[in-house]
Amino acid sequence: MQSAGNPPHLGSDLRVPVFLKVQRIFFAICMVLPFPLLIVGFVTAGNLNPANGNIAIANVASMSLPPFLDLALVTIGLFLLPFGFLGMVSLAMSRSPWLASIGGVLSLIGMMTTIAFAAQSDMTYDMAQLGSSPQFIALWNRFNSDTFMTACLILFIIGFVGGPLLLGIALGRARAIPLWAAAAIVLSRLLPIIAFPAHLNSSITDPVSYGLFLLGSIPAAFAMLKLRKEEESAPKNR
Template identity: 40%
Template sequence: MDLSNTQSNADPVYRKLHRACLAACIVLAPLIVFLGFAFDPTGGVPPAPGGIFAAYQVASPLKIQLFLFFNAITPYFFPLSFLGLGLLAVRRSPWLATIGMVCGLVGTLTWGVFVWPEALGDAMTKIGSRTTFIEVWNGVSSEGVIVFLQYSWVVGHLLGYVLLGIALGRARVVPLWAACLIVAAIPFQAVAYTANQGIFQLLSYALIFIGSVPAALAMLKLRDRQVLMPLGEEPAPTT
């Protein structure tokens, strides 16, 4: 055995750490979002401000704190999960992977902005002024910058998952069923808001979580040259 060749082919520890962190984000992000929706006092599909006020009033303090906690840590995992999924597919499906990563980042980097209004809503509920709560909630929600961030979140993360799911399937870095689960999960989020049933939000992220497990395992096995080196003579899709 050529020892020098073996050493040159071995990935440095810091690169293994990079992949381990990305793999963790890939699998933990949908789980954390799932838990955030599970503990959401409104059931994951916010009603009118009056309904939000009532939901906060009847929810236990522990449930609200868990809801805020999981929403607060989501930005540390969610954006990196899209980056990890894209890196898995970028070599064989460069355009879909790149656009999917951009959409995912645009959608998820905004998540942290919505935590403080939720915490403010909890604080105002404890004061007990329903009228003030509704006025403040409507005022904040109607601000142009908040509307922009809300649409960025909705369109960005949904489109990101669809494009990256297709890219992963084309790249064949995960089983086809895993890529299909990620794509098939997205319509359930639209159904959740249409039917006003938060259970569909939970179902969506449960499917994404299951589909993300093979992707996380693939990231752990990935070597840098599989991402950075050209395919050589092997033909590759360009979309």
């Protein structure tokens, strides 16, 4: 006999709340969309990791896209990416909580430092539009090597390289994504460790790095869209 307080259709209690569906869709989008934007932005920007300001300003002056459009693509990508990291943390948290937590915190710290590098890029664009000069080159070199930018660079390497690397390992250990996808995320973060200190051409290394990251993030986005976990954890009337 059915008790008076229980509804007749228990299946309705297993429906996933709309806000969880919207949240998962948003996180899934943020896991994938930033990387095509960043790839296009970095390919068209030329080498933004040169040894001196003269090369940086000359590279920006020869960009194939308008500087504002290029900066907008990169900025939008960097704005969405932290939400993608949060989604990855949620996928790995149940089975690899420590790696997911540390990787998530480091990733967000690394993302905070990108504001400084966006300002550096904007300054380089302005210098290229005004015309290269010895004063601009000296200012670029001074700005790029001062204490603040050096600290931001260290935090960026620790956060934006180390954080997602740990997230990739956590996702693999949690079996949230295939091992090949986790390996792609890890490899995508190892490449900048080699490329940046060696001043390798960022218009080549960055697209390759973010392409690997995109390859590993697509399975994570599909995993985020699965609602099985919410369905299993939905409250049931007994």
